Amino acid sequence: MNKTEWQALKLRLKKYFAIIFLLCFAGVLTYGYVHKPELPPQIVLKQNFIPGEWLYIVEEARDRSDPKSLRFYMDHRESTDETMKVYLGKTPAFLVSDTDLKDVVIQRVANGLHIKLKGAVSDYQSNLYLKDGDTYTTYRVSLEQVETRPPLPSGR
Numbered sequence: 001m002n003k004t005e006w007q008a009l010k011l012r013l014k015k016y017f018a019i020i021f022l023l024c025f026a027g028v029l030t031y032g033y034v035h036k037p038e039l040p041p042q043i044v045l046k047q048n049f050i051p052g053e054w055l056y057i058v059e060e061a062r063d064r065s066d067p068k069s070l071r072f073y074m075d076h077r078e079s080t081d082e083t084m085k086v087y088l089g090k091t092p093a094f095l096v097s098d099t100d101l102k103d104v105v106i107q108r109v110a111n112g113l114h115i116k117l118k119g120a121v122s123d124y125q126s127n128l129y130l131k132d133g134d135t136y137t138t139y140r141v142s143l144e145q146v147e148t149r150p151p152l153p154s155g156r
Helices: 003-034 083-091
Strands: 041-050 055-060 070-075 095-097 105-109 114-120 121-124 125-131 134-147
Touching: 041 083, 041 125, 055 083, 070 083, 095 134, 121 134
Parallel strands: 114 134
Antiparallel strands: 041 055, 055 070, 070 095, 095 121, 105 114, 125 134
């Protein structure tokens, strides 16, 4: 093998290694984008509702670019935040909103809860069936909601 053939071979090998490196780099970036880490849900408020029932507000966001949402739960268990996140993850929320916690006011009224919030509501259930000793009692959740954002374009 003479010197010119050797230099041509080295040049081709460098080109192939550069292509392989770029493909691997693109694969790593794609994997990182698809499997980006999710932000864990956080319990931001825990409040006693009736003896043996707790109101939990959980803040969720999939990643930093997603808007945060508040999920409202009622549960009879009282445990650590990590344990409650697992329990609440298996329980349907009675209210889901994209508001901030500072824009939420919760008041205990005679027949249940009165919740005032600013922001959009995506899911709302007005009845809570809670265990009160040996029986179940129906509590009402009244909602006072104010949307403060301008209308969003529909994309059509």
